[in-house]
Amino acid sequence: MKRFSGLLSAAILAAGLALAAPAMAQQQQPAPPSVKQSSPAAIGYAKEILAMKNVASMYAGAVPGIVEKTKTGLLQQYLNYQKDLDEVAVIVAKANAGREKEIGEGMAQIYASEFSEQELKDLVVFYKSPLGQKLLNSEPKAINESLNYMQQWAQQFGVIVAGQFKAEMKKRGKDI
Template identity: 55%
Template sequence: MKRLSGFLLGFSVALALAFSPQPAGAQQPPPAAPLKPVSPSAMQAARDLLTVKGVNQVYANAIPNIVQRAKDQFLANNLSYQKDLNEVAVMVAQTEAGKDKEIGEQMAKIYANDFTEQELKDLTAFYKSPLGQKLQQQEPKSIQASMLFMNQWAQALSETIVNEFRAEMKKRGKPLG
């Protein structure tokens, strides 16, 4: 069962961008604001919420994907090292295994900073409710349908605008191709 909400969709896009190679000299985003200390119970409430929302599914393959990307970069210029790079990739993936949990912990800290402990508990209760479960099941379809509509709408409007440009430029004696 796919348990993905709009947040997860947005987060997965952000995560993909974060793990994609950046060109040299690419502008980096400003550092995040420092987080205030939170109580252990608030952290647990945040972890519970993120667990119920299935957020760990978003970053579950972060390490294998990063290792694969690094291996592919080296392989591009060193084809004769393929066997060794494959072996090293397995070794590095094993060495780094579990570090993806840092993502979940930092997300929990962020949530514990952004919401009160009670709000986190209330949100967890909501996502465990039938409506919350329906939201998690249905929202990906709703988002997909919305994105499809927006793309079709933008395409239709774009055609209208292009035609308006052509008509206006034709009136001015400067037809567009």
Template identity: 65%
Template structure:
């Protein structure tokens, strides 16, 4: 499995967990007032096109390619918990719902493009496209996932070692108070 695939699988897992929480919350009473979605400034068609091109070059769609089937499955499983006697029907309905909603995950890509267009000017997006097409940009696209993986691994290792340092500091300070922990 390539590194990019692993990163995208991890991102998909994170997204799936977040969406699973949304499914669970859907079964809870609605909150009194939900936080409003951030307002994005209007983007030109050229800015959106450049943003979509950047996302395509970064293979961002791999993060959400399975969003619809995953959410359908999570919803079905949540419904099964309180409707075990409908297992056969819910399994059959899940297939129908997934088929009816196939392709809706593209809304995620469109939203991501709008976010990029909100964060960068049209010219900056065009410059980024040019950069990603350059040899250095191509190298970045190819090696960044591995650098991110190694960085995450380093942060995890650092955190484990640092936690031991923090634990020792607690022990020293508590010992000064005459309390062994």
């Protein structure tokens, strides 16, 4: 489960970092995505579902990661300022500590806009059931093993495709 969370954390952090570079260059905050407003109860159910899924672990390191990525980008431009940028990174990280919770709030809004209040309530009941608990506990492992299988399959298939390329090129009198 930790490995799955790590993979998702890396994916989300990478997406966040990719978005941070243009924002850093423009020195303006991007507008948050528009999401349909939902009832407080729907948002509450969505938050409960996200908590049961331990989604916060995916973005827990977002603030320090983006601060570090921004510092690294600035260091590439301003090599002489390493000491200052290291010190400023600590200040900026402290000033923005806790902002990753905005991700959770946004995710809850998205869930609440995708599902009705009753559907979210039913999902909470499901996730509290024995089968729901099994899904919460087993799904990360199943996804991780599925990702590993896909990687192995792709490697094996790549060998087959490379062999087909070689055979077709040989027919043309070109050994590769």
